[in-house]
Amino acid sequence: MISLQDMIKEALGNNIIKIEDNKGYIDVVVPLEKLKESAIKVKQLGFDHVKSVTAVDYIQKKQFMVTYHISSYLNEELSRHVLGLSTFIDRDNPHIPSLATIWTSAEFQEREVYEFFGIIFDGHPDLRLLLLTPVVAALKPLRKDFVVKEDSINIEVDYAAYNATKWW
């Protein structure tokens, strides 16, 4: 019987930069230009949905790593595995082709990555804010260079505004 790692190696071929099996799931890193192409090939293997889309901010390398965690509902063999499909993109110009047209379940997750990291998914059908208000989303709060303001126990509270509300 052929193992999953060999199956993926055979399907993706030269597209793979790095493949790891020691994380509890198989992690594949592909170049940005061949992301969409390899996603289609992975889908043809039987991986039919995206479990999560996430990003990692490598601020010193000036790169983002965007990861799609992919699994299967219909194929019983593949449903036991999770496949991580990642790619590195430029931090100053964060554009990535959207995989929402290949897996519909990626659409919702990509919107979340868009508002928290400011990564723009090209070709996404409906790229709007999901959880944050426009003011907060402009800060891109999950990037490493975002500084949380109140970072001590001494909280800066606007007591003048608070006193205006009390009446006792």
Next chain:
Amino acid sequence: MGSDNKEKKEERLNLLYGDLDTVAKMAKESLIKGKIAKMVDWATSFSLWPVHLMTSCCGCEIGAAWGPRFDNERFGSLPWVSPRQTNLIIVEGTITKKMACTLRIVWEQMPYPKFAIAMGSCALDGGIFYNSYNIVRPWQVIPIDIYIPGCPPRPEAVARSIIELQKMLKNKSLASKWILESKREDKKYIIPKEDLCGWRGEKVDLTTRYD
């Protein structure tokens, strides 16, 4: 003496002819002096209906508080679905910036006299999310009457807060004064500083609304 009698006669005549201003004045006086004001406070204190606005984990405790074991319905309060038929809002835990917009809209929809209880340490001052970029304190959005500390507070604490609110209502006659003057004197009208809903750009008439 004669002039007083004349005035009284005039008042009666006004009543007969239907002078609206005089009648309204007399009705208002009878409300202030009479026992109707007290009755309004009594009736309001035993019909505090909170609206369902489960924003956070304190919502579970609210479920328990109105459940069969702790039965808060014996105080005359009943959780209700629509803000239009309710007069109490219980802020259950964290309010994110997006939810603050909803909270404000729900508050504006409720008819006065209306009251607010902030429940849990998140609603007091942020709780475990005190330095988060995405929360607001509920007192920045709506005027709060009673705070319940705890993470989460016990259902008994919720029952106590409702009893305290009933006492406050009766002692300070909040409801009847609110109805008479159509605004609340002891509290300022709060407008959130930050543009939570993204509507600040449009013209919103805030002068005609009351707390």
